[in-house]
Amino acid sequence: MSVPSQLTFDLALPPPTYERADFVVTPGNREALAWIDRWPDWPAPALALGGPPGSGKTHLAHIWAARAAAGWTDGPGLEGRSVADLAELLAGSPALVVEEAHRAPERALFHLYNLARERRGSLLLTAPALPAQWTISLPDLASRLRAAPAVGVAAPDDELLGSLILKQLADRQLHAGAGVVHYLVSHMERSADAARLVVAALDRRALVERREIDRRLAADVLAELSARS
Template sequence: MAGRVVRPRQLAFALSHTESLTRDNFLEGPSNETALALIDSWPDWPNRIMLLSGPEGSGKSHLATIWAEQAGARAISAHSLIDTMVPDTLVTGALVIEDLIPGTFDERALFHLMNMAREDEAYVLITARVAPASFAIPLRDLNSRLRAVPVVTVAAPDDQLFRALIVKLCSDRQMTVDESLVSYLATRIERSVAAARRVVAELDAESLRLRRPVTRALAVEVLRDSA
């Protein structure tokens, strides 16, 4: 008895794309207007060291990128900071420290950096998912120093901003979408930038693999398969 013929699954090549992180492409709304005002007000900050707090994908890195461009700042991930690097990281007088997560960074290196930044009158912008008040940091001097840093919170996007975000993420991938698709996604996925980014990437991949346009019908299939 002849077996059933199984057609080979088409492969989609992962094409590179660039997510725009310029000031002109930042989507402003009630959830991030205070944080954006902070970035736009530089160098007239209330403190030379500031911290942006918010959930993953809330736009902290986009804001930090905008500020880095304005201030000529270097950028470094918190977990890669070591003590011997501190003098070089502050050479331009401005620094972004990304994704400060308790237990994943060198506490003495960060304490050294904060002290040197104060002595050199350098600017430092730190991003973290939660405010330092909730951190458990054994190094007491660093703990008190971080708790004294002013925190500006970036919240999850509201409905209008979330819809605009979906359109932007699709546009960054050169995907043409209509209102029915945007409305469908906005009401069926978690309201976070991370979730929107993930679903848009899945839609893009399936569209390329199946050689189909990005439509509401395709989104229904993608969300059903990923459920």
């Protein structure tokens, strides 16, 4: 069945949910979650999470931020910040998430680390790779990050991606035919964002076209999303 020409689909990514209950635990992220749960019993003022996009670093950061009442910033946002500015980031809470920490100015990150240590606070640093793989020219910053725990978060495997799709379907009270989830896992982009987008598109097309969510509809949706990318 083709989509009627007058119909259009709003395929904007639905807002993610970052509740602890929505986090799917797999071998690739279990250690990282254990470190989040271990806070505030960290051996250093910072914990670094490294992993590819879609691996769940941001979800883990939100879980920790809720637990620690942490503030939020990103590495590029530290550009041009004075020590007083950095101290202000820790004024409301001595806990802070720094996403894309590898893109932070080194001296700003160094001062932020020292401020967190002085205030007995904590930093959660996220990046595509662990600090040992960053290019760091400031020796004092390098030594501090080497002393901090760092844990990798793996890209979604088949188990995680399938679980994310099933949860998205269940949240929308949708039923998928046999083999649909396996088909999607085998053919779609491997990320949590892609899982949300695919299920949202399946929901819309199934409703508008009055179709069952089967492998044919799944193939149509993936083809449409691929054409739009």
